[in-house]
Amino acid sequence: MRTYIAKRLLIAGITLLGMSLLLFVLMRMAPGNITDIIFESAGYVDEADRRKLEAELGIDRPLIVQYGRWLGDFVRGELGKSYRYDLPAWEVIKPRLPITLELAVLALGFSVLLGVPFGVISAVRRGHPIDYVLRVVSLAGLSMPSFWLAMIVILLLVRSIGWIPSMTYVSPFDDLRANLAQFLLPALAVGYRSSALIMRITRSTMLEVLREDYIRTAWAKGQRGTQVVWRHALKNASLPVVTLIGIEFAFLIGGLIVTETVFNLPGVARYLVDAIQFRDYPIVQNLAMLIAIVVVFANLTVDLLYTWLDPRIKYGA
Amino acid sequence: MATIPSVDLALPDALPRAPSRAEAFWRFVRKNPLGAIGGLLVLVLLVAALFADAIATHNPVRTSSQVLAAPGADFWLGSDNLGRDLYSRVVHGARISLVVGLASTLLGAVVGGLVGLLSGYVGGKTDLIAQRVMDVMQALPILVLALVLAAALGPSLTNTVIAISVVIAPRAARVVRASVLAIREFVYVESARALGVSHARVAFRHILPNTFGPFIVLVTAQLGGAILAEAALSFLGLGVPEPYPSWGRMLSIAAAEYAQKAPWLVIYPGLAISLAVFGTNLLGDALRDTLDPRLRGS
Numbered sequence: 001m002r003t004y005i006a007k008r009l010l011i012a013g014i015t016l017l018g019m020s021l022l023l024f025v026l027m028r029m030a031p032g033n034i035t036d037i038i039f040e041s042a043g044y045v046d047e048a049d050r051r052k053l054e055a056e057l058g059i060d061r062p063l064i065v066q067y068g069r070w071l072g073d074f075v076r077g078e079l080g081k082s083y084r085y086d087l088p089a090w091e092v093i094k095p096r097l098p099i100t101l102e103l104a105v106l107a108l109g110f111s112v113l114l115g116v117p118f119g120v121i122s123a124v125r126r127g128h129p130i131d132y133v134l135r136v137v138s139l140a141g142l143s144m145p146s147f148w149l150a151m152i153v154i155l156l157l158v159r160s161i162g163w164i165p166s167m168t169y170v171s172p173f174d175d176l177r178a179n180l181a182q183f184l185l186p187a188l189a190v191g192y193r194s195s196a197l198i199m200r201i202t203r204s205t206m207l208e209v210l211r212e213d214y215i216r217t218a219w220a221k222g223q224r225g226t227q228v229v230w231r232h233a234l235k236n237a238s239l240p241v242v243t244l245i246g247i248e249f250a251f252l253i254g255g256l257i258v259t260e261t262v263f264n265l266p267g268v269a270r271y272l273v274d275a276i277q278f279r280d281y282p283i284v285q286n287l288a289m290l291i292a293i294v295v296v297f298a299n300l301t302v303d304l305l306y307t308w309l310d311p312r313i314k315y316g317a
Numbered sequence: 318m319a320t321i322p323s324v325d326l327a328l329p330d331a332l333p334r335a336p337s338r339a340e341a342f343w344r345f346v347r348k349n350p351l352g353a354i355g356g357l358l359v360l361v362l363l364v365a366a367l368f369a370d371a372i373a374t375h376n377p378v379r380t381s382s383q384v385l386a387a388p389g390a391d392f393w394l395g396s397d398n399l400g401r402d403l404y405s406r407v408v409h410g411a412r413i414s415l416v417v418g419l420a421s422t423l424l425g426a427v428v429g430g431l432v433g434l435l436s437g438y439v440g441g442k443t444d445l446i447a448q449r450v451m452d453v454m455q456a457l458p459i460l461v462l463a464l465v466l467a468a469a470l471g472p473s474l475t476n477t478v479i480a481i482s483v484v485i486a487p488r489a490a491r492v493v494r495a496s497v498l499a500i501r502e503f504v505y506v507e508s509a510r511a512l513g514v515s516h517a518r519v520a521f522r523h524i525l526p527n528t529f530g531p532f533i534v535l536v537t538a539q540l541g542g543a544i545l546a547e548a549a550l551s552f553l554g555l556g557v558p559e560p561y562p563s564w565g566r567m568l569s570i571a572a573a574e575y576a577q578k579a580p581w582l583v584i585y586p587g588l589a590i591s592l593a594v595f596g597t598n599l600l601g602d603a604l605r606d607t608l609d610p611r612l613r614g615s
Contacts, residue, residue, distance in 0.1 A: 011452070018453035026469040136351070139602075143541065143595035145548050148568060148587030155576055155583055254460030258549050262573075272461070273553055276468040288465050292456045 352603020
């Protein structure tokens, strides 16, 4: 087990190193460097000033030195400076983290609460009209852009009850109710989409498990249906579902990008879009790197959770 | 010498007739009613994309003085803030969605498929390196990677296709590699090698065609995702630029601003995206059930 974890950590490290290289190269491919962008707004360019700034930022050095410096800074937790806000990047990111985290947790909660029961019902009632309805509902969730769903929901609410989304963020510690009113809809819009994937995988693994002998035994000895389905079957069907929830986490961040934009929530995901639009490249590079770290470690955690959930699985033994 | 007694074999008088194409089609429809609906939606998308000029009632990019006109006889789905006919824009949008969706899916699937074939067939160090590269490309959420790529390359139609295909390639590589690993062990591959068939020929003639089923399933499954990715990128202003009438772009600028005054600007482009993706997803599921029976009903 210990060698397995070591091996996985090594692979995670290599993956992240590769990612850093990819991001570094991509950001250098982007048209114009940061001095062009800074001077663009000023209107005229003084070559000497520009050289000075380039030297100050270190972008006149060879690429390999620049890469090494960025990596070193990143590892030490120095995320550079946001050119747009003229602040250290971390100061801009920090207040945004809880917003994205709250949204992600709520959305993940919704997706599990909707996805797992629907998947179970759909599997148990396979071929019945309810199975078709649930499958169509879930496929519709996969097919709708979450930002459009969000827009439609806002439109409907404004039309029916005159509700207007708050334009400023309310912290849950100041006003929990207003905060939830603000987060519920975006979380539902993102969670619905993820629930569709969770429902599909729950349904297919439940169908497999329900065919097993021990389930027939449970039925044969006269156990109640709910007991058999929700306790015996779901327990064994939950393994792939857990994997998916880990993978979903990555999907969620993608969904949050557009949803935070539509609902005007100042989270990290929206900051990434802002940074790209304002060509604040050091921020894009660091935020993307942070997201990659989260994704890689989410996947690693899920894999390690396996052994705990299913003692039959032994790694590296 | 003993004679062998003749035995009456219960041979049928005629071999069962192979079902005609029409019969096969109807059987597919009866067995997969949802798949048939999906097929119909995809057909509508195709027709709209191919014959956009004939179906549209207006020039999709020409502005007029009738801004934000409600849906009616003149503008079937209303007009936008620049007085452009929304119906014609939605019809032409099908072309963008389909072109970007198909091009990026095919590009990603072909490049990824070749990488998968190579890494699965050659194995060893090549495989190891290819796998790690795929790990890297999958370490970012689809939209984040596509966003960063689109930002690095600059917004254009071609770059949108490239950005989305880069996201699809590692998935295709995984699928093809997995089936190549299984097929490689078959006896017929060994005999082909024993007969002196070259590695390239074994890989392309004997192994590649057998990965086709899962490959088709993957392509249809990714097509919907690619259309959605294009919509999201264009919505954020990093995908297909003006003047192309892209569904995602239609939702971004005007729609949010005029949503209350002209809700049709929000409703129809989004409905078009949803129906197109819904159709490809339904068709993809049905194709998967037909071509890959192991996954049936899942």
